[in-house]
Amino acid sequence: MKKQDSGMRLPLRLAVILSGTLLLAFAYYHINYQNHLTEGGFVGLSLLGKYVLGISPSLSILLLDIPVLIIAILFKGKAFVVNTCISVGAFTLFYGLMERYSGWVIDLQDNLPLAALLSGVLTGLGAGMVMRGGGASGGDDILSLLISEWKGIKVGTVFILMDVVVLALSLFYMPVKETLYTVMAVVVAGYVITFTTSLGKPKLVKAPKLQTSLGKPHDSTVM
Secondary structure (H helix, E strand, O other): OOOOOOOOHHHHHHHHHHHHHHHHHHHHHHHHOOEEEOOHHHHHHHHHHHHHHHHOOOHHHHHHHHHHHHHHHHHHHHHHHHHHHHHHHHHHHHHHHHHOOOOOOOOOOHHHHHHHHHHHHHHHHHHHHHHOOOOOOHHHHHHHHHHHHHHHHHHHHHHHHHHHHHHHHOOOOOOHHHHHHHHHHHHHHHHHHHHHHHHOOOOOOOOOHHHHHHHHHHOOOOO
C-alpha cells in the first residue's frame, strides 16, 4: 500500500502533483470563488465551525488536518505525507498568486450549472492527479483515501459522500442555490477522481492492514 505508484520517477511524480495542485488552485479561485460556489470537506467544516462556534478556520483546519496526517504516516508512509505537504504548500502559493495578480475573471453567475460542471471536472482532475502522484490535496482527501482502502469503496464515492454531508450542514449559513450547485460540482468531481485514480489500475479491494487495524475495536464488541 505504501508503494502506490512506485513505478513513477520522482521528477514526474512532483510534476504530476504540482500540475494537479495548479488545476485545483485555478478552479477554486476562478470558478468557485468568483462565482460564489461554496465548499465541502474540511474547508466547509471549518466555515461551519466559525459560524456555530466562532472558531477561526485557520485553527480548525489545522486541528482537523493534524490527526489525519498522523494516521496517514502510520498507514501510508512518510513519503505520502511529504507529497501531501508539498501539494498543500503549492496550493497556498498558487492560490495566493492568482488572488493577487490574476486579472482573469470567469463570470458564470448567469450559468451556474456550467460553473458547477467546470469546477467538478477541474477539481476532480486536479485532486486525482495529486493522488496519482502519491499524495493528497488536503486532510479530507487523505481521509477519503484511507476509508476507500479500508472499505474497498471507490475513492470518488467516499469523496462525494463526505462533501455532501458537509454541504448539507452548510445550509445553516450558506445560500441554498449556491450550495446545491456545489453539490453538483462535488458529484462531478467524485466521478472524475475515481476515473483519474483508477485508470489503468486493477479493481480496488479492501486493504488488509487497514481493515485489520481499524476493525479490531468493532470485532471485539459484543452487541
